[in-house]
Amino acid sequence: MTQSVQTQSNPGPQPAGMRGVAADFGSDQRAFKTASWGKAMMWIFLLSDTFVFGCFLLSYMTARMSTPVAWPNPSEVFALHIGGQDVPLILIAIMTFVLISSSGTMAMAVNFGYRRERGKTAVLMLATALLGAAFVGMQAFEWTKLISEGVRPWENPFGAAQFGSAFFMITGFHGTHVTIGVIFLLIVARKVWRGDFDTERRGFFTSRKGRYEAVEIMGLYWHFVDLVWVFIFAFFYLW
């Protein structure tokens, strides 16, 4: 059982199976060898935020099950009247397309960030922010349309009142996430543009030097917000 103390970084052959996983995870100084502090923190925050959205979506499903009034058909409620006919979910489809595209520009921004191409990085981040803002704008349009049709958090002419409550709460909470993301995209894009990460300029609040990694951490958050939208799309609009 007992062996001599070893403090070398290479303690000999790795144990096999689960024990090897545990040994890796519990190894010296860092559990995740390639993740910086900022990245690890963002991942764990996103895990926590997943539980927030998970609770929101589960609550919506429970409300949908427990209400005795019929649930409205989302395809009809979210249809737009275009060219003489109702096109179901057309706005939501465009919104989804815009947000998923913004994930693409974000990924490219991360790539150019690590290549130190400041201009391209900043422009791509601005494009991401623009797409995000367009998403929020379309959501505002959707809210306005539903409100003008009489949908409120407490009532809804199409059926169960919980439809309106859950809709405004969940899309509102997600939209807040997107808006916060847009604001931070602009802040980080400005830092990239100004060359803060090359000159090691210190942050206004934290007094710490930034690195191009900030673009990637921003990207993690942005992709997460997109992914959450996919679930909201599937569970709220398609179901």
Added chain:
Amino acid sequence: MVEIPAGGADAVPAAEVEDMELYHPKSWWTKYVFSQDAKIIAVQYSITAISIGLVALVLSWLMRLQLAFPGYFAFIDADHYYQFITMHGMIMVVYLLTALFLGGFGNYLIPLMVGARDMVFPYANMLSYWIYLLAVLILVAGFFAPGGPTGAGWTLYPPQSVLSGTPGGQDWGILLMLSSLIVFVIGFTMGGLNYVVTVLQGRARGMTLMRMPLTVWGIFTATVMALLAFPALFVACVMMLFDRLLGTSFFMPAIVEMGTQLQHAGGSPILFQHLFWFFGHPEVYIVALPAFGIVSDLISTHARKNIFGYRMMVWAIVIIAALSFVVWAHHMYVSGMNPAFGFFFATTTLIIAVPTAIKVYNWVLTLWRGDIHLTLPMLFALAFIVTFVNGGLTGLFLGNVVVDVPLSDTMFVVAHFHMVMGVAPILVIFGAIHHWYPKVTGRMLNGVLGHIHYWITFLGAYAIFFPMHYLGLLGVPRRYYEIGETSFVPPSAHTLNIFITIMALIVGAAQVVFLFNLIWSLFRGKEASGNPWRATTLEWQTPQTPPAHGNWGKDLPVVYRWAYDYSVPGAPEDFIPQTQPATAGLTREVMR
């Protein structure tokens, strides 16, 4: 245990993390008030938590006075009684215990015990405290708001919590409570992310996870749990705020109040219970796991013996944490559920007894044939064990559906959770304060005052809560303002109630001795050396006491051994610090 081969074994692992950039305060304000130093933040957290905890203590006095002398104190009417109950419960669980263990002890001990200069993101850490303070202020504002604080019970079950019959239901009370909890969760997340990332990514060279003191394991695991459990509370609070403010019906069924049909319809009150207890049950262990960890270190240090079964202790913490996420509905047996679910939740609940029992056995086996020093930290640790075993065993009663249903909502439940997650963790907090006070202040706490406080608190708390089991078995209900003439409650129960109240008054008053000791010793206490308990862990090996900003001077510490090398045969002293190179002696560390 083996002899260390000479040479070779002392090789130090290469540094993987660059040394931390510290923020150096430039003014008194940024040094002591808006400080980014985890040690200052820890003290701020602790003072705020203890202050609000004293409010909750006074509230418990008022409740006990009403129970022992019904109607004697005119100002305690039924509404006030429920407000006292609610605020007492919520403050003790969330704003005192959670904040003190994680924000207080977590902030102070994690960076020092893993050999870091500070938390990884000191600015977010500072924000965490100020947002916590804001949450406390919003909570306290409830006392001064029109209609007073909410009287919904700490579980805040809808629909009653937002109806006009409940104090604060249609006034400010419930709004302030929900807002305060939302703010608390946001603030805690900022700190919690820091604690987790510091443990995972910011350890000193040689400090593997399996060399961390159990204190760090307990706080770390509890923080992970909090980050996953608080979202449910957050969501529940947001939805109830909407129900109350916007008139949504997430939790509100169709309801007639005072002959008026309310606008609500179709919501699910049970949904709130699920969300609340998905937070609420892990919360029990968020409070208990740091206590488990700290008490392990207190016992090992003051019994001069390595902790028995270190690996088993670590795995027990992790398994308890994992299981606690699948037992929440055992709080809802009387809410009604499918018998198959009742069976599932009863089974998972009882399985938790296995890792918990392993921990208790290991504490006792650590004491077995140890060189026990009956210092105050050790006394408090022993008091914890006997209290915790009592509370844990009654948990086995309440985990079973058929036993829980008749005992539910009686004083038996009150006795159970006060023993297991009230008194037991608080005893650990006292022990921990006695243990680490010399490191925080550079002075020892006074022993005479400490003993007076210890014996009154320990025996008194037992005298308060042990008789409550009998009251519960007699069927005395909890949360009743007044029992009155009830055929199944014998007059002797009333005598017992008076006894409990007198003990509660005495124990509460004894806390003044402790507070006096804290303040008096700060100025007049015996000066402490850097390592007064002759302990092995890193926080006792700092170059200065109290540790300076940055903790370690110029060079970060290097760790060569686990945290429990006490009484190693052949070693010159009965402890070997973790920073002692391997060639300097033997070790009991088990390596695989």
